[in-house]
Amino acid sequence: MRGQLRDILNTKTAYGFKSGSGTIIGCPATYPKIGASAVSIPVVDLQDLSSPTLEHQEAAAQAILEGFGKYGLVYIKNHGIEDADLTRFYDSFLEFTSRPVEEKEKVSMPEIWYQRGWTPPETEQAVVAGGQPDFKECYFMAPEPLDPSAATEYPEVYAQNVWPENAEVFQKSYELIGHQLHEIGLFLLRGAAKALGLEPFRFEQAVYGGPHVTRSLRYLPLKDDQVNTGILWGEEHTDFNLLTLLPGGRFLDPSGSYCPKPDSSSGLYLRTRGDEKNPDGELLAGSAPAGCIVAQVGQELEILTGGQFLATPHVIKAPSTPGYSRVSMAHFIHLHAHQVLSPLPKFRTDDALRAYSPPVLAGTYGMKTLVDIGLAPTDVLNHLGYRHYDRLSTIRAKS
């Protein structure tokens, strides 16, 4: 079945669709800017990253340098994630999102800034959104062991997982894919360090024990009168973590079946680095070639590399057809909260220092961002300064 589908998908107009087994694969082979020319985003073969052959390693390094440097992303093939596992996960996630709100609220945790469990629709907003929340519901979980010493200092982002009742398939398939995405990311970070001429484990050791999180998202269907009213599934933003892995989302038609993209402009778009011809970069459709997943650079990696790697601005456009929804998943690899966010010595030019100053702890940077996007309350920022001014007042009041 897969071979047949691949043949079909090699045609110019083929997009992802639902097979008899519910598997969705496939996207266009080229990635046009809206209304403009096509570009080719580099594909990294994960097997090249672990190959003992120098030629293979150099091919991977070149793809990473070009992809992360110019586009802020690469496609990855031979990654080992099975379509059937992803389908099982999305099916179980949709079963959870179909439950009554009262049930979903049992695993909704505003007290930890929604960093675990269910985030209700219209909670999060992008920094540039001007107050308009995104039209989506989400679920967060951490697939990797967390550094227990950081949990006292950053209880919200180092929180334990929460799971709904009677959701064993959801939990197991979520943990499986979250872990796989994390491992793929570590391979890629090792390749990126080598490609930049850094110690091979420079990034990998900096993320060990970090507050990595896997998020599943359901973008909500628009009603007739909501179409083309400016409602966004996800406003344009850059991810604030180090590296994001995207295994591929799926559209659903009004009957709830997986389906092709309902119209040409909906879905994920990514903005490339600006140049003389296009100072603001180009907005490209972000669908990966059949069998590939996407890895994109986050703000932390841009800062550490002094801007050599680019955090990719991306946007999720809602369809202009009512009734269609979408599920997707993202794994966010973060620096450990104790890591300092500042260009690494190799990238510490005057321009880079000016652009990425002052240095800040990754954990602090995360808190600030979660306030900016509306998940954490603003008074959290008061925790970043001295908090015992009242001590002297108390002493003076006694005297």
Ligand SMILES: [Fe+2]
């Ligand atoms: Fe994002």
